[in-house]
Amino acid sequence: MALVIDDFGQDLTVAKRFLNLPIPITFSILPGLKHSREIAELATVHGHEVIIHMPMEPEGYPKVNPGPMALLVSMSRDRIEQRLSDAIRQNPYARGMNNHMGSRFTSSEKQMEWTLRYLQSRGFYFMDSYTIARSVGEQVARRLGVPTIKRDIFLDHEQTESFVRKQLKELIKMAKIKGRAVAIGHPHPVTLKVLGEEWATLEKEGIEVVPLCRLVTGGSGCGTVGLGKKGGTLDNR
Template sequence: MASPRKTVRTNRRKRNSSRVPLIGMALVVIAVIAAVFFLDRAYRKQPVVQQTPPPVVERHKLPPREPEQPVAHEDYTGVIHHPAEPQRAQRPTGPGTLAVIIDDMGKGLPEARALMDIGIPLTFAIIPGLPKVRRVAEEARQRGIEVMVHLPMEPKGYPERRLEANGLLLSQGDDEIAGRVNGYLNEIPQAVGANNHMGSGFTENRQKMAVVMGVLKERGLFFVDSKTSPVSVGDAVAREMGVRTAVRNVFLDNIQESGYITNQLRQAASIARKRGNAIAICHPHPATIQTLAVELPRLRDEGITFVTVSRLVR
């Protein structure tokens, strides 16, 4: 049996031998911590070198877009400049006398009143037999608008080309023609003259036109040849028979478009300035009425004198 002293020594050795690994591990940990500490100190003492970031490559920028139509801008004086308006071509001016006849009147009152409201001397050529003949003629007379009978006459190509049922035909006898013309004048007693409605065929016939002129002479009325045929004998027969007469110079609205009508009006004004006077004929189309309302006062301001057509017959 071992002695107690020996047993104590043995146990002490065992305890000491178990402490050795623990101490070693502790020393390792301490050494690692110390190394980290000294490395950190050394790193902090080194100068800090700032790296320049790589240059940023920008995409190509387009210059700001200017407005397509410049608006008013302001300069350093604070004055606002507006873009200059395009200058209109200078219109000719000068004196001349122009008569405007409105054909085909008598269908209604609104267009008649619109034309009268322009405030320019006009002449209404009224077709007999239309619904508002008497009212249009009387209201025109009251407002100082001259009235003529618009004689419906046979056109070339009749009967394929339409004509009013009360019109004058080449196939009719002289008495029937005279009777119809007298009937027209009785229906429109305000009339001071007449012109032909259509009639490209009828106005080429000297005999038939002589019958018409005979009635107009008896009534003391004049005749304006609308010249629907370039070889019309209307004005020639009228002169031969002592009927005051005149000839149309310009048709204004063969095309019912404002620009065209304006150009035709300028042509009529040009003739009036060169020859002293001119006669223009148009119709109560909406485009015509609107254009006349603008252009007739403008022409008046430019020197044109407007008169009724009775002032120009000779």
């Protein structure tokens, strides 16, 4: 299974706490934030995978704001490609991308095709965060031959220990049935606490936690970019 933690980039202290977890985490980092590049570099050095958490237009935009550098359905192909290029330039450690918000954008086949063709040209894979059931992200990626995968479970949309533990149990069950499973969590204290306490349970259940790229490639490897050598623990100050 793979554990993707979204929304890194703003808080360096919180990111360092997740770096010290004894299991591989896929760090999904928002572009254009204060500590985006530093967190990407630290995660890579400590052996974790890094992907870009690309803001995309949600339903309810602009009242619902996806943040800086968002891809919007009103944009031209050139403008979308420029924003993708800027995000990749800021995070040279990444070889994958998933959507931040994006319920409207990922439902638009034309804009998703432009996005995925560009990612394909850069050697990226795409994870559909599946924030809305009518998302065409995974479907279009498969049609174009872009390596892709879809989120199975959100771990922590209710921020209680009991809920996160319940979702983790569901993830384990799913991994055993399907042979693989992907969860998205967020850098909440409760998520950190439960993952820190339950990693031994995953081992006991015979579940291997791997970088997301391993699931996307079917276990054939992730290449050298985006996965560094595992280092020691970090000072959380």
